Amino acid sequence: MNDDVKLGGLAWHLAVLSLTAIGGGVVLVAPDVHHYVSVQNHWLTDEQFAAMYALAQAAPGPNLLFVTLIGWMIKSWLGAVVVTLAAIVPSSCLVLALGTVINRHGGGEGRWAGALRDALAPLAAGMLAGAAWTFLSVAGAGWRGIVLALAAAAAAYATKLNPLWLIALGALAGAIGLV
Amino acid sequence: MQDARVGCWALFKVFSHMAMQGFGGVLPFAYRHLVERTQWLTAAEFGQLLSIAQLLPGPTICNLSVMVGQRYAGAAGGFSALAGLLLGPFFIVIALGAAYQELAHHPLFVSAMRGMAAAASGLILATALKLAVGMLRSSAAKPAAATGEVGLDVGRTLFWRRVVQVALLMAAFVGLGVAKVGLITVVATLVPIGFLLFAFVWRKP
Numbered sequence: 001m002n003d004d005v006k007l008g009g010l011a012w013h014l015a016v017l018s019l020t021a022i023g024g025g026v027v028l029v030a031p032d033v034h035h036y037v038s039v040q041n042h043w044l045t046d047e048q049f050a051a052m053y054a055l056a057q058a059a060p061g062p063n064l065l066f067v068t069l070i071g072w073m074i075k076s077w078l079g080a081v082v083v084t085l086a087a088i089v090p091s092s093c094l095v096l097a098l099g100t101v102i103n104r105h106g107g108g109e110g111r112w113a114g115a116l117r118d119a120l121a122p123l124a125a126g127m128l129a130g131a132a133w134t135f136l137s138v139a140g141a142g143w144r145g146i147v148l149a150l151a152a153a154a155a156a157y158a159t160k161l162n163p164l165w166l167i168a169l170g171a172l173a174g175a176i177g178l179v
Numbered sequence: 180m181q182d183a184r185v186g187c188w189a190l191f192k193v194f195s196h197m198a199m200q201g202f203g204g205v206l207p208f209a210y211r212h213l214v215e216r217t218q219w220l221t222a223a224e225f226g227q228l229l230s231i232a233q234l235l236p237g238p239t240i241c242n243l244s245v246m247v248g249q250r251y252a253g254a255a256g257g258f259s260a261l262a263g264l265l266l267g268p269f270f271i272v273i274a275l276g277a278a279y280q281e282l283a284h285h286p287l288f289v290s291a292m293r294g295m296a297a298a299a300s301g302l303i304l305a306t307a308l309k310l311a312v313g314m315l316r317s318s319a320a321k322p323a324a325a326t327g328e329v330g331l332d333v334g335r336t337l338f339w340r341r342v343v344q345v346a347l348l349m350a351a352f353v354g355l356g357v358a359k360v361g362l363i364t365v366v367a368t369l370v371p372i373g374f375l376l377f378a379f380v381w382r383k384p
Binding site for chain 1: 238257268
């Protein structure tokens with residue numbers, strides 16, 4: 001398949017997905033993007049895909065930039081720009097459209113917003129756990145990887161440690177052969 | 180609330196500043212910059228905008244930047260804030276990606292990345308855990324006024340709300356992570372179910 005067609009397909013896919021990712025942030029698109037990029041089209045290996053998220057997590061800025069890295073891996077600068085725009089422009093336009101209303105009337109407090117929030121809280125938690133599961137199963141780290149992930153989760157949950165330290169410790173554990 | 184002194188350039192600068200500091204998540208820095216330093220928002224406004232940003236599709240922090248930018252300088256302000264948030268980190272991740280491609284064949288680097296990826300998935304899991312625990316705690320709190328016959332009703336509603344919450348959580352996990360039916364299917368099925376149940380059957384007492 002032609003490279004531009006590939007990129008267009010991924011961009012369209014991401015634009016639709018980012019409009020669906022409600023309640024839990026952009027990491028929710030990860031399982032679908034993995035399926036599209038690694039399983040269906042073999043543009044990235046499983047390990048590369050998991051590494052892209054880890055890199056974005058280690059960099060400053062929003063984690064959504066992991067899709068930027070996937071675009072970069074597929075088609076360099078053009079890929080990075082197209083994929084990033086596809087992931088943020090549709091949802092940002094929606095926010096702008098609704099924002100006029102929100103800034104004028106306030107919002108998010110009524111009965112319907114309350115019910116929506118009640119529904120989204122458990123769904124976001126479950127979908128995030130599902131995304132974590134996806135990363136873990138593609139990272140190729142086996143049972144030791146699962147132990148490391150659970151330890152990192154416990155540390156991040158119980159302490160106020162900057163996540164960057166946990167990422168660094170994970171890299172160290174990998175480098176010395178623990179994972 | 181509309182402040183003429185806050186223009187597109189100021190929005191761009193403040194948002195790029197917080198983004199470049201935001202190792203491991205931008206939100207804590209967003210609070211520091213928007214509420215404490217610039218005082219563009221009060222703590223209550225920040226909380227309200229954040230909860231709307233989470234309800235809307237797309238990355239939460241991007242939605243927040245667009246809403247804040249728009250409040251001060253219209254659509255151009257929204258895009259200025261968003262550009263500030265993304266531009267610097269964009270080049271940093273590209274640099275990291277290029278380094279990754281250079282080092283990709285080095286065995287030590289590959290195993291370090293494997294450990295990093297496992298830790299990163301642990302961080303996602305921790306966020307899920309925080310959301311789940313916060314949700315169960317808030318649904319456990321019984322209104323003080325509810326006593327006697329009314330209290331029994333309230334208790335029953337709260338019980339069923341928790342059952343539904345746990346069921347939705349499990350269904351979302353299995354659907355997205357294990358059965359891999361895709362985000363669109365999960366959202367299009369479970370959001371309406373949850374919304375209808377919480378709006379009409381077990382409303383917050």
